[in-house]
Amino acid sequence: MLRVLLWMLFAVQSLSWAGVLRTEDQQNNESVCQLDDSLLQEIRSYQPIVENIFYEIVRGRFAGKTWESVAELTDTFGPRMSGTEQLEKAIDFSIERMRLDGLENVHTEDAPVPHWVRGYESAVLVEPFYKELPILGLGTSVGTPEGGVLAHAVVVESFKELETLPKETVEGRIVVFVPEWVSYGVTGQYRSQGASAAAKKGAVAALIRSITPFSIGSPHTGVQMYEAGVNKIPVASITVEDAELLLRKYRRGETLKLHLVMEDYNLDPFVSRNAIGELVGTVYSNTSVVVVSGHLDSWDVGVGAMDDAGGVMISWKALTYLKAMGLRPRRTIRAILWTGEEQGMWGGKQYYEDHREHQEDEFNFFFEADFGTFNPTGFDFVGNEQAGCIFQEIVKLMAPFNITNFRATSDAGPDISYWVGDGFPAAAFINENERYFWFHHTEGDSMLVENSESLDKCAAIWAAAAYVVADLSLSMPRS
Amino acid sequence: MLRVLLWMLFAVQSLSWAGVLRTEDQQNNESVCQLDDSLLQEIRSYQPIVENIFYEIVRGRFAGKTWESVAELTDTFGPRMSGTEQLEKAIDFSIERMRLDGLENVHTEDAPVPHWVRGYESAVLVEPFYKELPILGLGTSVGTPEGGVLAHAVVVESFKELETLPKETVEGRIVVFVPEWVSYGVTGQYRSQGASAAAKKGAVAALIRSITPFSIGSPHTGVQMYEAGVNKIPVASITVEDAELLLRKYRRGETLKLHLVMEDYNLDPFVSRNAIGELVGTVYSNTSVVVVSGHLDSWDVGVGAMDDAGGVMISWKALTYLKAMGLRPRRTIRAILWTGEEQGMWGGKQYYEDHREHQEDEFNFFFEADFGTFNPTGFDFVGNEQAGCIFQEIVKLMAPFNITNFRATSDAGPDISYWVGDGFPAAAFINENERYFWFHHTEGDSMLVENSESLDKCAAIWAAAAYVVADLSLSMPRS
Numbered sequence: 001m002l003r004v005l006l007w008m009l010f011a012v013q014s015l016s017w018a019g020v021l022r023t024e025d026q027q028n029n030e031s032v033c034q035l036d037d038s039l040l041q042e043i044r045s046y047q048p049i050v051e052n053i054f055y056e057i058v059r060g061r062f063a064g065k066t067w068e069s070v071a072e073l074t075d076t077f078g079p080r081m082s083g084t085e086q087l088e089k090a091i092d093f094s095i096e097r098m099r100l101d102g103l104e105n106v107h108t109e110d111a112p113v114p115h116w117v118r119g120y121e122s123a124v125l126v127e128p129f130y131k132e133l134p135i136l137g138l139g140t141s142v143g144t145p146e147g148g149v150l151a152h153a154v155v156v157e158s159f160k161e162l163e164t165l166p167k168e169t170v171e172g173r174i175v176v177f178v179p180e181w182v183s184y185g186v187t188g189q190y191r192s193q194g195a196s197a198a199a200k201k202g203a204v205a206a207l208i209r210s211i212t213p214f215s216i217g218s219p220h221t222g223v224q225m226y227e228a229g230v231n232k233i234p235v236a237s238i239t240v241e242d243a244e245l246l247l248r249k250y251r252r253g254e255t256l257k258l259h260l261v262m263e264d265y266n267l268d269p270f271v272s273r274n275a276i277g278e279l280v281g282t283v284y285s286n287t288s289v290v291v292v293s294g295h296l297d298s299w300d301v302g303v304g305a306m307d308d309a310g311g312v313m314i315s316w317k318a319l320t321y322l323k324a325m326g327l328r329p330r331r332t333i334r335a336i337l338w339t340g341e342e343q344g345m346w347g348g349k350q351y352y353e354d355h356r357e358h359q360e361d362e363f364n365f366f367f368e369a370d371f372g373t374f375n376p377t378g379f380d381f382v383g384n385e386q387a388g389c390i391f392q393e394i395v396k397l398m399a400p401f402n403i404t405n406f407r408a409t410s411d412a413g414p415d416i417s418y419w420v421g422d423g424f425p426a427a428a429f430i431n432e433n434e435r436y437f438w439f440h441h442t443e444g445d446s447m448l449v450e451n452s453e454s455l456d457k458c459a460a461i462w463a464a465a466a467y468v469v470a471d472l473s474l475s476m477p478r479s
Numbered sequence: 480m481l482r483v484l485l486w487m488l489f490a491v492q493s494l495s496w497a498g499v500l501r502t503e504d505q506q507n508n509e510s511v512c513q514l515d516d517s518l519l520q521e522i523r524s525y526q527p528i529v530e531n532i533f534y535e536i537v538r539g540r541f542a543g544k545t546w547e548s549v550a551e552l553t554d555t556f557g558p559r560m561s562g563t564e565q566l567e568k569a570i571d572f573s574i575e576r577m578r579l580d581g582l583e584n585v586h587t588e589d590a591p592v593p594h595w596v597r598g599y600e601s602a603v604l605v606e607p608f609y610k611e612l613p614i615l616g617l618g619t620s621v622g623t624p625e626g627g628v629l630a631h632a633v634v635v636e637s638f639k640e641l642e643t644l645p646k647e648t649v650e651g652r653i654v655v656f657v658p659e660w661v662s663y664g665v666t667g668q669y670r671s672q673g674a675s676a677a678a679k680k681g682a683v684a685a686l687i688r689s690i691t692p693f694s695i696g697s698p699h700t701g702v703q704m705y706e707a708g709v710n711k712i713p714v715a716s717i718t719v720e721d722a723e724l725l726l727r728k729y730r731r732g733e734t735l736k737l738h739l740v741m742e743d744y745n746l747d748p749f750v751s752r753n754a755i756g757e758l759v760g761t762v763y764s765n766t767s768v769v770v771v772s773g774h775l776d777s778w779d780v781g782v783g784a785m786d787d788a789g790g791v792m793i794s795w796k797a798l799t800y801l802k803a804m805g806l807r808p809r810r811t812i813r814a815i816l817w818t819g820e821e822q823g824m825w826g827g828k829q830y831y832e833d834h835r836e837h838q839e840d841e842f843n844f845f846f847e848a849d850f851g852t853f854n855p856t857g858f859d860f861v862g863n864e865q866a867g868c869i870f871q872e873i874v875k876l877m878a879p880f881n882i883t884n885f886r887a888t889s890d891a892g893p894d895i896s897y898w899v900g901d902g903f904p905a906a907a908f909i910n911e912n913e914r915y916f917w918f919h920h921t922e923g924d925s926m927l928v929e930n931s932e933s934l935d936k937c938a939a940i941w942a943a944a945a946y947v948v949a950d951l952s953l954s955m956p957r958s
Contacts, residue, residue, distance in 0.1 A: 075727050078610050086608065129565065131557050134922060216695045217781060217922025241781065241925035248554050248926075302696060302720065443613060443696025446720035447727075 033389035050397040057460040067452035074303040081300040083115035083270040101320040103277030111350035113340030115270040119263025127257035135236040136221035148261035155250035171202035195235035196227035209243035218442040272339040283330040288364040290470040295341035302445030311369030318463035329471035348415030366426040368413025372433035378405025383425025384479040423479035512868035529876040536939040546931035553782040560779040562594035562749040580799040582756030590829035592819030594749040598742025606736035614715040615700035627740035634729035650681035674714035675706035688722035697921040754816040762809040767843040769949040774820035781924030790848030797942035808950035827894030845905040847892025851912035857884025862904025863958040902958030
């Protein structure tokens, strides 16, 4: 009785959440969609199940549990960088707990990951005045020679500006890149390619303005890639504050001298593991699998709660909650907790190598959550038109919970990109992640970023979408 | 002609800024105000002068200059902690530049300031897992014994909770205070008094959750005070992220072991200087002075652009701009750039000691800018009712520029608090400083926080208010 009462209260409140049931985007896209009436009826028949999933996860017996699980994982193991014992322990823990949660076929699959080690790091502006600059070496960076690098700085705002400089201006100097924030894709290129661009001009090291639109004095780490055949020089991020300071001083004609010490180094690749658990389908157990995923590894600053323990946990717990609710779909839902994503999607790549051969039989649909677990508002979809039309109808089932956005896009997550490249349909959820890059790869990526109700809603839309896709009478069409 | 056109454009836009000319607060307060018609007429006669001051500073020849001046000061000298050469050089620079700006009676007055030195600082959670915790020792903290302190942690959320613990639970431990953010006044007590509260229970060190409502992994420093007769133990701030992490782990019953190393120490007081410049009044040169002020010292992290180079610069430049405009009031306006504020208002205190004897003749009104130089919206006023009524009429002159708030309060700034205590009227401006404590005493206190147009508007209201108060035919009544 109490349960019925709660349910009614929930349903009433849900209506007030709903706002617009169909966005303009949806209405526009719909004109191209010509789904059979019987299919439409079938999809719409999931409405009560979807509402029940939301009820149980957001207001019912699972409310608040996802936040607690993310906190337990990150509080117990802290940051989980590739090559560290902490990551491997977190994988062991996840396997053990997935089994306790009743997930099936719980196992790991090996994947080699880079083994980069951050040593002592320090950067000091020694002229014209002494200022310690907080830095974070970028993943795969080599260290400085013993005693560090003491050199004058050349400060540029773009690759183009660097290009225009004569080689003698750059040779033997430390290049400081101060690109304006545009987007992660555009500005992130300075982080990934800055060292080699500077090395080509004879620079001895590179410092990169942190890739973020907002800063409170924290440097942001991340991976970088040396170009083949180019001298490998040490590279680190500096804060936006210090980058802008150095730029202004350089533009005024001041001579800047820096002392950079980085004791970072690279070891041979390390064998890590993707952690996998399933809710085995009632009809198709080994074929037509629906994958839900996030990556378990993180950087070594902060604890990777946002990037990506939240994504991991909603993927794993979607199965836990569905099973506890007695909801077992026709197809298997497979939760994959990727390893080695941060340093180049190594877990995702190896999984693709290992499973690509029989891919047409094995897989149906891929989900990845790696863009934050803030309040969710809809879905990004990648795939062919017909699959998009079907998925859009599924998304409409969540309209009572204000999940109303639908975007056809080209990216649903890094680790599943190999499958997307082969034409598989895939989705990620849209969430209110406007501040995502504020915390990204910093000491600020902590449980403070995660909101319990938002995590519940992310787990709910994840479970609901995976369940319906996995239970439909037809397979999702592939490009 | 161009100038007239610009002026007209400015005036039209100003009207659209205005919004509500009189706030509800003003209307309510006005019922107690019974100013003579002649005084009201006199105040209102300043309307064109005030508008001209705003025009010149915000849109005219001084537009953008204040930001450039703050950038030059902070980029050249960096952080300016009491006892450092950087602060003394910044004082020399300010004196030299105030003279170049044409300010009069430019000089310094000695003031002793604490001489605390930050040495190497490190905190590591060594059990149950290894995690480096970014810390900042608090001003006046002693260092740890050689080799640091290795001890278990006791985590509490309040002084009250600490009180309830038996002494043997705390003895030999490091107390970690994790108070929820309420306000700077309330929560800041943990920073200022945490060490002594912990020491009374036998603790060997204390760590304090940074005093801020929002964090991206930066610790916030600040001053602390040892209680007389209580054992002095080392004390540092930790990030909000780490504080909450330690609290959750402790609440789960985990044993936390910390290794704290702080090589901080205190030297004998250092003689620093308040830097002073004037715009000498046409009628009263040495009496009835109007003080405008900010503090030139800062903490040693970030560059103290917000706290308080912005406040310093608008105080100094208010005089520069008024002089350049040929606006010299009847009373002297005296810009004071305080020293040693951060570690206990030492410059303000010494100035009071040196000038209090003839205070009734010497001073008329005090302004201080130490709450940020974000977009200004009005004034806080401290003083008796009649002075408040007069000042409120002055504020109304700025209504065309959306300066419409007026609050009678008890605090107009730290360094002028001694004069306020003696009954002098004083004011500070209200500004959109909702994010002030995000950056406060961190690496994030940089030029990125300062917006050029907002600084112009702060300089304009500062110059306008000081000018009218200094030029009125009557002195501001004192309590």
